[in-house]
Amino acid sequence: MPRLWQTTIDEHRRSVRGGILDSAWALAAERGPLSVTMSQVADAAGIGRATLYKYFPDVASVLVACHERHVAAHLEQLAQLRERGEGPGERLAAVFNAYARNVHHRERHGPPEMGALLHRDEHVAVAQRELLDLFRGLLLDAAQAGLVRTDVPPEQLATYCLHALGAAGSLPPGDAVRRLVEITLAGLRPSADGSGD
């Protein structure tokens, strides 16, 4: 097959796949992921059911693929923020704020019950590890700059941050999420006298 045709076919497949994911996610958000059917996804994406089955075997696979795409986009966004900030403190705050806003948005606007569906999916565990790695790197830099306590290993601090910022999903919109980031960062600071109270 000529090279150009292959490129066109690949692009076409990517575009159809993207349309399937968009439609499925919208349906899941509207009706809950457990009541979406393959026929509804095909209709919403403007393709036949037979075509849909060439891309995905079932609704769960479509939704897992949606979630993978979201997660990859969020990780990419966070990785870019890490490159941009002025110093280690600003970078940490920028990444934490973006992550907390993502969590907040996901809980409030994402499909409910996705947790049950994704609970054991491997890509969630992989994304979690990537996020922890990203946090750990930022915390290491901040610790070296004297902004973060050094008596706790950075991976344990990263675990604390990941959990603490997860509270964003249960907070009201607006200032609460920004203040959560502030509180989480305050927990990391080296204590003034180094001895606690």
Next chain:
Amino acid sequence: MPRLWQTTIDEHRRSVRGGILDSAWALAAERGPLSVTMSQVADAAGIGRATLYKYFPDVASVLVACHERHVAAHLEQLAQLRERGEGPGERLAAVFNAYARNVHHRERHGPPEMGALLHRDEHVAVAQRELLDLFRGLLLDAAQAGLVRTDVPPEQLATYCLHALGAAGSLPPGDAVRRLVEITLAGLRPSADGSGD
């Protein structure tokens, strides 16, 4: 039926039920909750299958009852700690330490995959609310004593604490859990200059 007989029957039922829960929990911890069968539970509890079915319709109900018993015991323990501490700061630290140790123990020694099983169970949501109420009360006292920032509503601080302490489940045993509590508490302190940085 004479009163005494009824008491004896009630006690007998409670004791059989307790034995069922103990056996089922041990089996779930050993094999994973999703591979436990009613016959195994009956055998381990030393009763017939027919008797077991008079108490519980299926394994999921047994395990949910186990979990309810655990959760109730933990909440009771935390409520007692709240009554005992010297001042609001000590009480907060004592309750947080006990909660973090519970989370740590549950993740390391509790049956895996219980999350999937319990995810939608109503008693988990109720326990979560009770825990948040307990935390909120402690935080309100600590805020009034000037130990905790007052620019964030206590229920939002409680949400932060619940999530942050949840990190205990992913930390190694030993000092890490104690330090997590320290970090979480540090996040709550009123800032020295009241303006952030």
